[in-house]
Amino acid sequence: xxxxEEDPQALSIQEGENxxxxxxxKTSINNLQWxxxxxxxGLVHLILIRSNEREKHxxxxxxxxxxxxxxxxxxITASRAADTASYFCATVRNTGGFKTIFxxxxxxxxxx
Amino acid sequence: xxxxxxxxxxLVQPVGSPLSLECTVExxxxxxxxxxxxxxxxxxxxxxxSVGIGQISSEVPQNLSASRPQDRQFILSSKKLLxxxxxxxxxxxxxxYLRETQETQYFGPGTRLLVL
Numbered sequence: 472x473x474x475x476e477e478d479p480q481a482l483s484i485q486e487g488e489n490x491x492x493x494x495x496x497k498t499s500i501n502n503l504q505w506x507x508x509x510x511x512x513g514l515v516h517l518i519l520i521r522s523n524e525r526e527k528h529x530x531x532x533x534x535x536x537x538x539x540x541x542x543x544x545x546x547i548t549a550s551r552a553a554d555t556a557s558y559f560c561a562t563v564r565n566t567g568g569f570k571t572i573f574x575x576x577x578x579x580x581x582x583x
Numbered sequence: 584x585x586x587x588x589x590x591x592x593x594l595v596q597p598v599g600s601p602l603s604l605e606c607t608v609e610x611x612x613x614x615x616x617x618x619x620x621x622x623x624x625x626x627x628x629x630x631x632x633s634v635g636i637g638q639i640s641s642e643v644p645q646n647l648s649a650s651r652p653q654d655r656q657f658i659l660s661s662k663k664l665l666x667x668x669x670x671x672x673x674x675x676x677x678x679x680y681l682r683e684t685q686e687t688q689y690f691g692p693g694t695r696l697l698v699l
Contacts, residue, residue: 504687513673513690514627559626563686571677571686573619575626 477560477577485582490547492577494560495540503536504561505545508576514559517545552583585610589674589691596698602647602661604694606674609655614676616657617688618649621671633657634679669698 477494484490494503502521506514520527520536520543527534533546547554559576586609596602608614615634619627629642631649639649646665650658657674672695675688 502686511671511693511695513692514675514688516687516689519687561688571688572629573627578624 477558477574479577480575481578481580483580483582484550486550486552488550490550490554490579490581492545492558492560492579494543494545494574496543496560496562497541498562498564500538500562501565502563503534503543504563504571505532505534505543506559506561506573508557508559510556517558547579550579550581552581555579555581585676585689587674587676587689587691589672589694591694592692593695594697596664596696598666598698599663602659602664602668602696604659604672604674604696606657606659606691607655608657608676611655611676611678613654613679615679615686616651617675617677618657618659619673619675621673621693623671627673630659664698666698669696671695 477492482490500522502519504519505517507517508514518529518532518534520534522538525536531548536543557576557578559573561571561573563571588607590605617632618630620630621627631639631641633639633651636651636654647661671693673693674691677686677688
């Protein structure tokens with residue numbers, strides 16, 4: 472089964488609102504990453520949070536990690552139409568080599 | 584700076600035909616390389632990864648194969664395509680874990696394959 476599972480699967484909000492996406496995983500991790508994918512394009516790395524960190528910020532992005540609940544959230548504040556994309560969480564485990572597993576993603580649509 | 588290239592961008596192939604997708608990385612050496620497939624509106628499925636020349640690990644048994652003939656070249660192949668091979672194929676690289684503990688991956692633009 473998927474190591475990382477995002478919810479909701481799809482999210483539609485108005486420009487200026489905040490968007491929150493969640494990711495749950497099953498096994499212990501080394502770090503967790505969030506990626507963004509515009510339609511028909513490759514993924515772009517947004518932010519990485521290590522297993523010993525609880526919160527991280529980058530511009531309008533805020534990521535939290537709760538290892539006791541095996542969950543993470545990505546908050547995009549003051550969303551813009553250009554934030555419309557799919558967002559994926561990826562968990563990284565050290566299994567004798569680092570292995571990254573991607574979730575199915577959340578499709579975010581920001582209406583202007 | 585590092586860049587990653589994939590070609591072709593789009594490919595339409597008949598069932599039973601061969602396939603060769605190429606990925607090259609510039610600006611880094613001895614990267615880890617990855618091939619993913621993404622079905623429409625879905626997440627990424629890891630197909631192959633490589634930690635060095637000639638070293639290929641397969642994650643999913645199927646009619647695809649991968650090769651790494653040079654340090655920064657990764658090729659995805661098939662002898663006979665199936666309808667189920669249609670999808671969006673993404674190549675990615677990351678720093679070799681021996682030098683970098685964070686496995687951030689950097690993706691190419693992708694190849695959209697349609698098998699008819």
